[in-house]
Amino acid sequence: MSKTHRPCGVYMAEGGIVAAALAPHPPHLVYAENPEQNEPTSEGGWEQLRWGYERLRNSLKDVEYDVIVILSPHWQTYVGTHFLGVEHFKSLSVDPIFPNLFRFHYDMNVDVELAKAIHDMAKEDGMSVKMMENPDFRVDYGTIVSCHMVRPQWDKPVVAISSNRSRHYYSVEVMQEMMMQLGESTRKAIEASGKRALVIASNSLSHRHFTTETAVPEDMSKEHITSHAMHLWDMRMIEMMRSGKAREVLDMMPEFVEQSIAEADGGALTWMLSALEVPETPAILHGYGTIIGTGNAIMEWKCGEGAGESGD
Numbered sequence: 001m002s003k004t005h006r007p008c009g010v011y012m013a014e015g016g017i018v019a020a021a022l023a024p025h026p027p028h029l030v031y032a033e034n035p036e037q038n039e040p041t042s043e044g045g046w047e048q049l050r051w052g053y054e055r056l057r058n059s060l061k062d063v064e065y066d067v068i069v070i071l072s073p074h075w076q077t078y079v080g081t082h083f084l085g086v087e088h089f090k091s092l093s094v095d096p097i098f099p100n101l102f103r104f105h106y107d108m109n110v111d112v113e114l115a116k117a118i119h120d121m122a123k124e125d126g127m128s129v130k131m132m133e134n135p136d137f138r139v140d141y142g143t144i145v146s147c148h149m150v151r152p153q154w155d156k157p158v159v160a161i162s163s164n165r166s167r168h169y170y171s172v173e174v175m176q177e178m179m180m181q182l183g184e185s186t187r188k189a190i191e192a193s194g195k196r197a198l199v200i201a202s203n204s205l206s207h208r209h210f211t212t213e214t215a216v217p218e219d220m221s222k223e224h225i226t227s228h229a230m231h232l233w234d235m236r237m238i239e240m241m242r243s244g245k246a247r248e249v250l251d252m253m254p255e256f257v258e259q260s261i262a263e264a265d266g267g268a269l270t271w272m273l274s275a276l277e278v279p280e281t282p283a284i285l286h287g288y289g290t291i292i293g294t295g296n297a298i299m300e301w302k303c304g305e306g307a308g309e310s311g312d
């Protein structure tokens with residue numbers, strides 16, 4: 001079968017990455033949405049970002065995919081990269097910092113076959129990897145929040161990948177080298193699987209946050225970026241992604257992580273851009289906003305029909 005070159009740089013003879021998203025996971029977003037799975041209730045809040053997620057969901061409405069593949073900075077592993085390896089998880093996820101906002105009853109299916117395929121490919125490519133096969137494992141809230149905001153129906157299986165904390169043991173440069181390889185292995189395994197995947201990097205941009213909470217968490221009169229410098233960093237990174245300069249984003253990453261305490265330190269963004277073969281396709285910005293002072297952008301890379309269209 002002949003292969004068709006897709007604008008993301010992804011080849012789609014059979015399976016492949018059909019779209020990708022930067023989808024941040026502050027639990028405040030789920031709290032503000034008031035879904036039935038979450039115990040606390042709110043009066044709303046963070047609408048700019050929630051409308052951004054709404055635009056992302058609308059944009060993905062006609063994109064057919066079989067599986068969501070996600071890397072979350074809140075599943076932290078110190079020896080290699082781990083993959084959820086149990087078919088089904090059902091439990092209560094409580095945010096350790098914000099138990100007043102997020103007590104979420106999740107019920108998710110895992111595509112263990114694809115998880116194992118990515119695991120095996122990464123192993124073959126020389127990475128340290130492990131399947132997580134404990135049925136009582138509690139899925140991290142980063143994975144849960146991003147998946148819920150992107151696909152609240154919970155009707156697609158997920159491949160969840162841990163964040164190896166190589167940045168903490170070594171440096172941003174080492175983290176990037178490892179995540180570039182993991183992205184490459186992820187792409188190859190997805191293509192070989194014959195499945196269509198939506199790939200998600202679950203992280204905020206600048207990550208300096210307030211240290212106290214207001215009496216009403218959703219009081220938007222108190223919400224703003226923590227500093228002008230953080231705003232400038234966020235805008236710079238967004239502009240690069242909007243103009244298809246993924247290579248520059250990766251080159252800038254060490255400075256960005258150091259100076260803005262960026263949550264991209266967990267490797268999700270580097271991994272995703274690498275899985276897309278460092279795209280020159282402009283990303284669509286669906287929304288930007290702050291949550292407890294951190295900078296959050298919701299962005300999408302289309303890989304099939306319509307790639308490169310501006311959605312802003």
Ligand SMILES: [Fe+2]
Nearest residue numbers: 025074142263
């Ligand atoms: Fe986070």
